[in-house]
Amino acid sequence: MHILAFGMTYLADRSELVAGELSGECVLEYFRDDKLVGVCGIGMRPTIQSYRTKFSLA
Structure with a gap:
């Protein structure tokens, strides 16, 4: 199982489970002030990879 994250999760004031279950892949x-600042996944690598462009530096 892999852990993969993008963005600046440490800035968040809240988090939301959007896929899977906390007891397994998820x-x-x-978010900070309702703005998406990061994403983290356990397993579910293709889902996490889909966020990559939202957090890439231009």
Whole structure:
């Protein structure tokens, strides 16, 4: 099982489970003032990879 994250999850003031279950593979989105600042996943690598462009530096 892999852990993969993008963005700045440490800035978040809340998180939301958006896929899976906390007891297994899952994806969590991290927000600050209702703005998405990061995402982290346990397993579910293709789902996490889909967030990559939202957090890539231009």
